[in-house]
Amino acid sequence: MEENYFAFTWKINCFNELVVRHPNGSFFYSDRFWSPRGQGGKSININVVNEQNSSHNNTGYLWRLKMFPNGVDKKSNDYISLYLEAIQTHYEKQNNITGRQKKFRLALYRVDSNLQTTKQKPSLVIDRHTLETKFEFNGVNADYGFARIIALKELFPSDNTPEIDLLVRTQIFEDTMTSGEGPSSMVIVNNISLMPFERYFGEERFCDVEFIFDCGSSMKAHRVILAARSTYFESMLGGEWLEGHMKTVTIKDMPFDAFRCIVHHLYTGKLEEGLTFELLRDIYSKADMLRVEQLSQMAAERMVNLMNHENWDQILMLGWKYFDDRLKDAGQEFAVKHWIEIKDTDNMKQVMASGHVDRIVELVLQSFFTPNNARIEL
Structure with missing residues (x-):
């Protein structure tokens, strides 16, 4: 059964310029936005802050997105770091609610600003897996996300890359309600x-x-x-x-x-x-x-962020062993992308010797039918 979610889209114009203006460790925020509490169906909010009376009742959660265009720290330099930050509402403050447990998902889209058309269709750059965490309003655990959601070179493969606008989309999944209760009577868990x-x-x-x-x-x-x-x-x-x-x-x-x-x-x-x-x-x-x-x-996410030519095979085989699609897909994507460099390495020999015949065939076929690798002799 598909989960209901609230979706917020943040458009960042002239992203190229922001990358130049914001050094490593520098960040900026989206507008604040509200997500509904336990209301059915899917809703979309594009750069709209709807205050209503949400801050004084139990109908919504307050959020904002936080982006480091050149990475949150030195280890994330040349990557985009992206986080969802929870903001304590007046209702939460008045009722001594110090945090909220939520599931969410982050994705990036690009729009080429120089397209000669009035209808610009965003193209998906990356859609990361669903995260779940306990946000706490103490300044330490208030945000959660990806220190390396994508490398800048994936967006700007050359100095001649045209100017782009970036779209950030977050999906915040609904609360789970106790049977027989409506949106206004959500259970506040005071669980040890x-x-x-x-x-x-x-x-x-x-x-x-x-x-x-x-x-x-x-x-x-x-x-x-x-x-x-x-x-x-x-x-x-x-x-x-x-x-x-x-x-x-x-x-x-x-x-x-x-x-x-x-x-x-x-x-x-x-x-x-x-x-x-x-x-x-x-x-x-x-x-x-x-x-x-x-x-x-x-x-798993931290390992993927550290993936390189020396350990991609370990990540791939961990994904196979534990049936972890995140690791499997990341390892396979790396192998396909770098097939020319890795196909004759000891790492590849380890993969071939692992005994996962069906998965090895899948990997080889995917590499063969990838355009940049199509002429490679296996």
Whole structure:
């Protein structure tokens, strides 16, 4: 069943000029806009701020988009960074609502400004996968999105690229309502799994379980926080397993750094910055095992942002192994795009030796029928 959503489109005129004027780390905002709360059907809003009385009642959410044309940081230089930011409404402030859990999707379209026509049809540049997060109105977790949604060279392959207007489209999916309730009686979840626990990470005063590792490292944590944030830990520490009665739990077959990052996410809802590809790969596979789905998605997105000629094969095969379309499609797209450079490499030999015959055939056929690769002898 297709989910209902609200769509907002932000038109950015003369995007080429903004790229020149905004250095790395510099950003600008869209207009603020409202999305309806739990109303059926699909609606479109193009650069319209409809205040109505939404700030004083429970009928809408307030948002804006935030763009860094040359990347949010040095690691994202030469990429566009794009985020959806939640803004606390008067209603939320008056009722002490400190955050909101939402699913959303971001896409970019281009319109060539020099087209000699009055009807300019936008062409899709990239449509990213759906994200879900808990927005918090504390200035730290107020926005969420992509540090590298697309490389600038994908928009401007040469210095002679004509001037373009950019369209940013966000889809914000509807709330899930309790059966029998209407839009005006949405349930405000005061769930322990959504409460901010960040200040307790690394705080040993109330810790009641310690994890030890083969490398000799150890870390302490709080059972109730881990159990509230993960069904895996709820089973492990809630008495169903032998470990449920232990104050010290030995962790096997999991690197300490990966486990620490997973626990950090359970406390904060975040994935730490500056992690290596190898550590992200471990986090991804272990988070999948521990059924921490949001962290798996975050690690996958971070790996895709770090994809290069040395690791594309690992991303592709992770996508195959875990049936992750995001990783599979990204790895396959990279392989097809760089087929000439990679077809005889050790990375390709690893892919060919993986045993995924049907998927290898799909990859080779796609590369062969891509125009730039059509004359390549396999």
